[in-house]
Amino acid sequence: MAQPGPSLQELIRQRSRAGFVGRSAERAAFRANFTTAPHDERHRFRFHAHGNAGVGKTFLLRELEQTAREQGALTAYVDDSAGSVPEVLAEISRQFAARGTRLKELDRLLAAHRERRHEAELAALAVLDTGPEETGPSTGGRMAARAGVVAAGMVPVVGPLAGMLDAEQLAGAADRLRASLIARFRNHDDLRLVLTPEQVLTPVLLRELSDTDAPWIALFLDTYERTGQYLDPWLHETMTTDRHGAMPATTVVVSAGRAPLDPARWGGLADFVADFPLAPFTEPEARGLLAAKGVTAEPVVEEVLRLTGGLPVLVSTLAESRPTDPDDVGDPSATAVDRFLKWEDDPVHRSAALACALPRWLDEDVFRAAVDCPAEQQEPLYTWLRGMPFVSERGGGRLRYHDVVRAPMLRAERRRSPRGWAQRHRHLAGTFRQWREEAGRGLADPWADDTWRDLRQAESYHLLCAGEREALHKALGDFVPACGAGEVMAVRWARVLVDAGQDADLPAVAAWGTDLTTALHTEGVAAALGLLLRRAVLDAPTQARARLVRGDELRGEGAYPQALAEYDQAVALDPDLALAYRHRSGIRGDLGDHDGAIADLDRAVALDPDNAWYRALRGEHHRIAGRDAEAIRDLTEAVRLDPASAFARASRGATYERAGDLDAALADLERALGLDPDYAWALARRARVWRAQGDSRRQLDDLSRALEQNPDWPWARCERGDALRAAGRDEEAVADLDIALALDPAYTSAYASRGESLARLGRHAEALADLNRAVEMRPGYVWALCRRAVLHTAMGHPEEARADMARVRELDPGALERFADVSVLP
Structure with a gap:
């Protein structure tokens, strides 16, 4: 494609670099x-x-x-x-x-990453029943944790805390989060976009660069x-x-x-x-730069060399003002920036340069708010300023002063007129507040909006610099939702405190920013919030939200007792915080306490009765606990409140399927898939309906589609393995079960299923090993005992077969009627 003509910014940069020396x-x-x-x-x-x-x-x-x-x-x-x-x-x-x-595919994936990242914050809080109901983390989860997957960021909420937790805690987190994300996201690439975005985005970048x-x-x-x-x-x-x-x-x-x-x-x-x-520039380089700008008078050159120490940014700044008389120089301890301002003949330019040092960043709107000059002078003045050597363009077209120049400018202004300093910062804070309020109109969650957050940061910075009495308290309170928006945002918010503390000479503010930044970089968000809770004076609602976010962080790392304690404190601090009950219900579900989870969701629903997600989650907990009537009631209400909730439809369909109402189950699951055609969990659940109806072709089709979306889902692999075995396709069944066990080596029923298929393929020794393993892992596993009894008989081991059958009669006498080939055994 043809390159467009140079932009205004590029023309300014070209003119600025025309005299580049050194x-x-x-x-x-x-x-x-x-x-x-x-x-x-x-x-x-x-x-x-x-x-x-x-x-x-x-x-x-x-x-x-x-x-x-x-x-x-x-x-x-x-x-x-x-x-x-x-x-x-x-x-x-x-x-x-x-x-x-245009990098079209990269742009598409980046947009998807932003969407999926937001969804992940919800998914990490909703553990779904997508796998075999076994207690404790799987061996696969332990292996993933030991391999450092969680520490590397696979748990998107709080990767940095991984080093503080043992492998068992991390393993549990990996298992539960993997299941919840699998159930929520549309396909395997969506999952990877959340867990390891670089692995998805980088290959696309490289392909498009090659093109x-x-x-x-x-x-x-x-x-x-x-x-x-x-x-x-x-x-x-x-x-x-x-x-x-x-x-x-x-x-x-x-x-x-x-x-x-x-x-x-x-x-x-x-x-x-x-x-x-x-x-720093050598003397010849500095002299060359000055000469290129027409600064050749030896006394002036010597003074510039003395003041700048050869620092290029200062030499360039002074050269740009083209000084001609060193007699202007007063106090020999004055800074190079003071010299620049004294040598700048135009008082409007001088005033604008000082005024625009106050904001952390500039665009034309901020410039107009900062500079007091007639409207007809604003555009040429802004063009002049952006062409100065100490002003550079950063991301998004914003301008920033070089720190070496801005810092002494701020010091000079603060010392020259402390009250004027505070007044100008208050004016800028008010301007950013007005813009923030305009940007926040109609936003359900302003903290999820980049523009709103940027304006909030700028407002807080200027309030801190103005020395407003409540500014530090408010900024520390805002650090809590900033942490809830992710670690990157938390680091940026801590940086606001660091910058304001340094720029306004406020040691207490700078210390807060430094300590929070250190905690974030060394231990993570939970540690930073712990520091905030220990040292800051926060009101009860803010403390409650800090406990809530900290609990989410700890839960994401698998530190369940600590997370539960945080949620308990959040509820105690703010009994009307519905979200705290909602999040505590999640961890109670993680711990198998579904009654406790339902009690928490009762409270959340009472506080927010029109929240379809709370209703759906309570219905899901009832389903997992086997309370089908209560599950149907809640899920039906969730569907009424949000007819587009594929989650509620799929969960209700799974409940109907277990209750034997296959028509209702099929209707719900097909509606869920109409809303989200690639909903893997709904596909796998509909496959169970087809199985109950004896439609093996559709059963296998749905399981295959589910695995296309999530190839690394052990439960779906095992389900398809069972379906293939039932269809007499044992070699294919073994292939799926091999993958299921590679993904989760502690998957008991997968060993039993593979053992049965191996037995039918005549691989008796391998079959016996698998069935033995299944029974070792679950001694009361009736179906595995039955299959092993049949295998022992085929292998000529009658005593072992009789022992297995005796155990089956003890555990479940009705099994002999359900399995015809077992009933004929002695």
């Missing part, structure tokens, strides 16, 4: 890399610039990006405005699209000291292994951060990585 060695090496074929051993696939703040990393990265574009490269620039790998991929896709290259017709692809990753925590392992795996597919050899990745690359990860790849350690 870093000649780095620029030359990067440019030469495009003239070296990827298969040439001199070619580098990864560049990393590193150095202290103000040393010019972002300037260099932007210069290298422009160099790459001149070589025909398709480029994207990402900084810490993206907080996860999916967010980085979304930003790359957005920028590629702006340059005429582009650009001669080069260049990705630029700034502020790597922050983004590297999640980007570096992903990037290393993507670039050095085939796990996600082939990355085009014409791809170049450039990153910039304060520290060198991790030698443990990249040290063995020196032949493929170019390291750019950046120091």
Whole structure:
């Protein structure tokens, strides 16, 4: 596709870089890399610039990006405005699209990821009855936990706490969450989009990159000291292994951060990585930059060199103002920014530069709110400001000041007029509050909306900087729903406290932000909320919600006693918080206490009688507990409240099937599948109706469709194995049962079923081993004892057969009538 013409932002950047001076060695090496074929051993696939703040990393990265574009490269620039790998991929896709290259499949999957991630937060709280009813975690769950699946984020609610829990707790969490997600999501890829989004998104990214017709692809990753925590392992795996597919050899990745690359990860790849350690400008480089801007008077040059220490951002800032007289300089301890402001002749420019330092980020709307000037001056003034060397464009078109420049500006303004400082921050807080209220109209849950959350963060930052009496209390209270929105949002909220504390010289606020950030990074959301609850003075409703979110985190990690204690405290703190009863019902169900779960849902329904989801969950608990009449009552009411609830329809259909009302079961399950054609749990339950009606073809069709959606579902594998065995297709049955047992080695009935099919195939020794295992795992397993008695007879073991039959008569005399081939045994 044809590249569109340059945007206004690009024209400004082009003019800004026209006088770029310095870093000649780095620029030359990067440019030469495009003239070296990827298969040439001199070619580098990864560049990393590193150095202290103000040393010019972002300037260099932007210069290298422009160099790459001149070589025909398709480029994207990402900084810490993206907080996860999916967010980085979304930003790359957005920028590629702006340059005429659409990554359509990646965009589709990113949209699905955002939707499914939200659903996962609900699914993790609703444990469904999708597998064999056995107590304790399966061996498969234990193996997954020991392999680090949960710690790596497979439990989407609270992966970081995994290290604090033992393998047994993690195993239980993995089993229950896997079952709940399988029952909720449409297909296997939806499940993977929640649990391991990088594994789904990265192969698509690489395929679509390979399909582009650009001669080069260049990705630029700034502020790597922050983004590297999640980007570096992903990037290393993507670039050095085939796990996600082939990355085009014409791809170049450039990153910039304060520290060198991790030698443990990249040290063995020196032949493929170019390291750019950046120091302050040398005197010749600084003089060259000043000369390029027309600053040549020796006394002025010497003063600039003395003040800046060669830091490129400050040299560029001072050069842009083109000072001519060092006699302007007063206090020799004043900062370089003070010099810039004194050398700026236009008082309107000077005032705007100071006013726009106050917000953490700028767009044209924020600029108009921050700067007091006539309307006709606003557009040219904004254009001037965004062209300044210390202003850079970040994600979403927002502008930010460089920290090295912004920090002294803020100090100067705060000290010059403390009351004026507070007043301007209050004005900005009010502006962001008005925008937030407008954005929140009609939203059922504003904390799920990115725009609303951004505006809320900005409002809180300015209230904190203004020194408002209740600002810290409100910000700490908001940390609770921020945690409920996910760890990325919790980290961003803690960062608001850090920034406000540093920018406004509020040590207590900064300490809160630092401590919460440390807790989030080292132990996770539950630990951060624990810190908040121990140290902050919160009202009872806020404490209750904090306990609720903390309970969800602990439950997701399998720490059930601790989670239950949190829910108990939430209910005690706020007896009218329906959600607390709803969540406590889930963990009681996890622990097998369905009466307790139903009691909690009774209270939740009483508080919110029109909530269809609460009704449906209570009906599901009644179904699991075998109370069919109560289940039908609740599920029918849930359907009335929400006729589009596939969950309620499917659960009621499963209840009718067990009660023997096959027509009603079929009607409900078909309605559920009409609402969600790929609902695997409903397909598997309808298969049981077909089995009861003797329709083996439809039974197998539904089970096969269910497995297309969820290939790793042990229960559906076993169900299909049983159906194949009943149809006389024992070899195929064994294949399915093999997979079921590989997925869950503690699946008792799968051993019994496979043993029977193996016996019919004449593989008696293997059959006996399987049946023995089933009986060992469940000594009262009548059907397995019957099948083993038949097998013992066939193998010429009459004594063993008689012993099994005696045990069957003791356990269930009626079994002899149900199984014709058993009734003829001695």
